Amino acid sequence: MKILVPIKRVADPDNASKLKVSADGKSVTSEGLEWKMNPFDDWSLEAALRLTENAAEKNARVGEVVLISIGPNDEHTQRIIREGLAKGAERGILVDGQDVGLDSDIVASVLKAVVDKESPDLVVMGKQAADGDSNVAGTKLAEKLGWPIINYAMKIKTNDDGKTLEVQRELDTGVATVKVTGPAVLTTSDRILQPGSVKNGVTPDDHQYAKLEVGGRYASLKGIMQAKKKPIDQMSLGDLGVDTTKALSYTKFELPPARSGETTFVEDVAELVDKLHNTAKVI
């Protein structure tokens, strides 16, 4: 099984409250914040690695994961691709592009061009990027390819090397189960990190992965060494012949208004009830 996993670099999402907006309101500045792999992509990479390994044989690779990042061709984007390679992906692609010149449509078009070249069985990607929070590119990519989209996958099971997959997806009101015939695009939910979320027909079905708290697996020392030798193909938007007309135009950015009022530390339950009942009048 060959899986394409798009990974984006984003300004450290854990410190997003430190972002600033330029004086003219035209741009967001993340100065002082580290570039990190979009955590939603990290989850999808974890799913893709589980689909292409035998976890009972020291994670022996039985398939191929190709990473693709669209972003400035600099040390940060390269470092993030290397991070994914160190976790186990086989090779990377870096398409040079500036964030301000991209939107979900262009990203979907670039990914389509790469899919056309690479012919993967699946694209597994983050449902959103932690900066734009749009939740659009994966579904648009699927439509451009004429493939199905399975958003918010929490469990994935295949017995025929990804040709068909049974997927549970999270909804607002419960969980739906679908059977998908590939090739397909999948996005993942938080629960894809659970110990038994992925069954690939190679790793024994009863295998339980180590519990992951926040993101995907860490790279091993060996993985980090191997990643240094793995290839990263570099290309430009022009090489892929993609139309770079943006569908969206941002005219202004603002920080959210500061919260009004202080935090009142109450002494005990009685004071809390009194405040909620008589001051805030919410109960």
Added chain:
Amino acid sequence: MANVLVVAELLEGKARKTTQSAITAAKQIAEGTGGSFDVLSIGDGAGAAAEELTGYGAGKVLKAEIPGGYTCEKYAATVAAAGKGYDVLVACASAFGKDLLPRVAAKLGAGVASDISAVHTEGGSLSYTRPMYAGNVFGTVAIKTDKQVVTVRQSEFGAAQESGGSSPVEEIAIQTDPAADKVEFLGVEVVKSERPDLSEADIVVAGGRALKSAENFTSIIEPLVDALGAAMGASRAACDAGYVAPELQVGQTGKVVAPKLYVAIGISGAIQHLAGMKGSKTIVAINKDKEAPIAQVADYFLVADLFEAVPALTEAVKKL
């Protein structure tokens, strides 16, 4: 002048309340630009749901009966065909809207502004405000394509009220899509609860990792939830640990709520959690660590062990 099509969201043959939020946004767009709006009821039971939606002042209500469970591929071509006659398509930014509308947009060559929190129509030109970076930046965005597709944040657009009158109902043809044959719907487990819906409740009581077990959610959190007539929510850590079902997650990847009162119990207040609740009117934190980041947004903070404080709070609420 923008003519708007609202894509209704159905659950078991009834329009979900998310639809009324989408109607509110559609009305703002239509009124602000001198246009009008229609509603599309699509899915299993669309006919009956269409009748429910005739009282909101739409020019007409379109219906497309598609039996069986929802998949994006089964609906998108029909929505896109209906959407050809409109300038703007609107749905709620629920798991349904965020799944379906981008596919429709791709079919129409339209840009998508997702999860918008406000509509602007100054001078008749449309733009939208949307939270980005987990609610730490707000961007104003215009869509440059001929057609525009937007999904709206339910907590920012109140439910439209019925305004009387009766929009005519019109049946539309179902369009097929080869991609639909690739997805077979096997089933859905819908979570039933007597409690108010998390996205619609006036009061939300949420628990975090500190609860330590599903049993403690039942014995400590649920009695307070019910004493307050509240909805129950949770942090990702609590959902991941299986203490409660994933659809109760509040935050960047869960639901965004803005109730009158939000009570965070044993929740630290990570940036991704705050993204889903900091718009609440009054925020209470019960936490044994007074330095927990939830203090950045809490109006009232009780520094206490939840296992003692919450049962006492429940008793006190019952006496009110």
